Structure formats: C-alpha cells, structure tokens
Amino acid sequence: MIKTFFGGILVAFGAFMLLGISVNLSEAAMSIGDIVGAIFFGAGPIAGGGLMIRSHMKTKRLALQAKERDIYVQREKDIIRLAQAGNGRLSIPEIVADTSMSTDEAEDVMKEMTTKGYVDMQVTDSGVIVYEFYEITHRKPLDE
Numbered sequence: 001m002i003k004t005f006f007g008g009i010l011v012a013f014g015a016f017m018l019l020g021i022s023v024n025l026s027e028a029a030m031s032i033g034d035i036v037g038a039i040f041f042g043a044g045p046i047a048g049g050g051l052m053i054r055s056h057m058k059t060k061r062l063a064l065q066a067k068e069r070d071i072y073v074q075r076e077k078d079i080i081r082l083a084q085a086g087n088g089r090l091s092i093p094e095i096v097a098d099t100s101m102s103t104d105e106a107e108d109v110m111k112e113m114t115t116k117g118y119v120d121m122q123v124t125d126s127g128v129i130v131y132e133f134y135e136i137t138h139r140k141p142l143d144e
Contacts, residue, residue, distance in 0.1 A: 001056075004052070006052060007015070007049040007052030007053035007056065008049065010045040010046070010052065011045070011049035011050060011053075014043065014046035015042075015050075017037075017041040018038060018042035018043070019032060020063060021037055021038045021041070021042055030043045033104060071134075074110060075084045075099070075109050076113065078099045079106075079113070081100070081112070082099065083133045084136055088132060088134070088135075088138075089098055089130050089132050089133075089137065090110075091129065091130050091131070092110065095110070102114045113125030118133065119132065119133055119134075120132045
C-alpha cells in the first residue's frame with residue numbers, strides 16, 4: 001500500500017514537472033538544460049513511480065497465488081483423509097457433504113488429481129462417477 005501511495009506521488013510529480021517543462025518549451029527554444037530537466041524531474045519520477053506500483057502489484061499477485069496454492073493443498077489433504085476413511089472410493093457428493101468445498105471446487109480438485117495420476121475416475125452402471133484412490137484401495141498391510 002505504501003509503495004502504491006509513494007509511486008502515485010512520484011508519477012504525479014513527474015507529470016507535473018513535464019507539464020511545466022512543456023509549457024516552458026512552448027515559450028522558448030529547447031536547451032540541453034531543458035532536456036536534462038525533463039529526464040531527471042519528469043521522466044525519472046514517472047518511471048520510478050511506475051516501477052514502485054508494478055512491484056507492489058507483483059508482490060500482491062504472488063501472495064494471492066501462494067494463498068490459493070495453500071487452499072488447494074489443504075483441499076487435497078481433506079479429500080485424501082476422506083478417502084482413507086471411505087476405503088479409497090469417493091464421489092463428489094460425499095466430498096461436498098464432508099468438507100467445506102462446493103461441488104465445483106471438489107470437481108476441480110478431483111480432475112487435477114486424476115490428471116496427476118493419483119486417482120482413477122470410474123463410472124458405475126447407474127452413471128455415478130466414483131473416484132478411486134488406487135494406493136488406498138490396494139494397499140497391503142505393513143505386516144507382509
């Protein structure tokens with residue numbers, strides 16, 4: 001937030017200075033001092049302010065992505081725990097009933113886990129989609 005505020009101030013200052021320099025140039029011929037002034041007091045602050053705002057937005061975007069990734073990981077863990085309790089077979093309604101996920105969220109996670117190869121999607125004779133966690137359903141006891 002502070003970066004955005006100060007970045008905005010720098011952009012406004014640079015724009016104000018460029019406006020002043022352009023008004024001055026319309027009244028007289030351009031000198032090397034005018035060019036240097038335009039660069040240091042106009043373009044420089046605008047570029048610096050823009051970079052500060054961009055940096056803030058990038059940091060904000062990365063934090064949001066990390067938060068979404070953490071939520072996704074927690075959803076996967078919830079589903080795996082549920083699968084362990086249910087002998088390795090789950091349907092979307094079971095996931096929705098036993099977690100805080102919506103139907104769309106549960107479907108998205110299960111599609112991703114299927115794509116990664118952790119889950120096998122099967123359709124029963126009655127048309128119900130059941131997800132089977134092969135490692136859970138076919139796990140041998142540790143005694144063997």
